[in-house]
């Protein structure tokens with residue numbers, strides 16, 4: 001490596017990283033104490049966090065007062081999504097209030113066992129657009145590349161619950177090779193979105209092999225990683241990971257954040273480390289009933305994201321996966337939120353609200369209508385406050 005590259009690859013470590021990594025919140029300390037012999041150093045180690053994830057209701061009930069609908073263990077079948085909660089993410093859950101927005105995203109309930117009208121195993125029709133296993137080619141110039149079935153925490157609203165979870169190992173070196181070949185042969189693919197599952201669940205070296213292969217394809221111009229780990233397990237963002245990723249710059253990183261309570265000092269530290277080292281950050285939010293289907297909560301979330309240099313990118317209508325009725329809102333509720341953001345705050349805090357339409361049609365933007373009427377070159381527009389103005393449209 002020449003000296004210039006060596007310099008570029010040097011990781012910018014924020015001074016505060018070290019102290020924030022070390023300081024445990026009161027709740028974190030309480031939880032840590034229940035793990036006999038574990039140290040604060042363990043708490044800050046993502047491997048420790050992964051190994052000590054809470055996977056069953058008996059263990060969970062030691063930390064949280066479970067309600068009857070939360071208490072039952074979900075049977076581990078192919079159709080059911082594993083429950084798995086890192087101790088760090090558990091520390092953000094209210095131990096008493098079952099309506100806690102963080103808790104509802106991570107703790108499985110019997111409501112997931114009920115299927116409702118219009119619900120599907122693969123609502124976005126990804127299998128239909130999969131030319132090789134692990135690759136979804138829905139749009140002309142870009143592909144979605146699923147590299148891992150595992151996540152640090154399994155979101156109860158996950159749109160890919162058909163394929164994510166512990167023990168659903170079907171993605172690996174063989175699939176990677178076939179995917180690389182497909183991308184190599186299809187010159188129109190100029191954009192690769194590496195997702196899963198969570199790509200950051202892979203060891204740095206495995207992720208590096210994937211990045212190296214994709215970046216070596218000349219017609220690939222834009223590479224993104226979609227990950228929730230900087231939020232569910234921010235300890236994953238280590239200096240080693242960042243210096244590896246830096247070799248493959250430019251690289252965009254897309255996070256998944258649903259509630260302001262998920263944005264903690266640790267998340268800020270992880271995002272700072274990524275931003276300071278040159279990775280542009282975006283976020284995607286799933287509209288969830290009782291969690292963020294409220295203008296004030298959503299505005300606060302968008303503002304908190306901007307404050308940690310994350311640009312809100314999409315708000316998704318919750319996909320109709322089987323057992324998601326308790327999470328889904330009306331489209332109107334999403335449009336009202338968009339209306340409450342636009343104009344009332346900076347456009348940087350206004351993502352695009354989309355529905356990934358059932359059957360594989362892709363993302364369709366849904367926007368409140370600001371055009372009141374339009375004829376003979378006279379267009380009546382309403383502004384964010386509801387006042388009408390005439391625009392002469394040649």
Ligand SMILES: *Cc1c(COP(=O)(O)O)cnc(C)c1O
Pocket residue numbers: 136137138139142143144193363
């Ligand atoms: C969301 C998605 C993408 C990426 O779309 P962008 O609008 O570029 O973020 C690509 N492929 C599939 C199948 C997707 O669902």
Ligand code: SF4
Pocket residue numbers: 150151153154155157158159160161164196197198228256
């Ligand atoms: S992080 Fe993403 S892929 Fe993983 S469970 Fe959550 S929504 Fe699904």
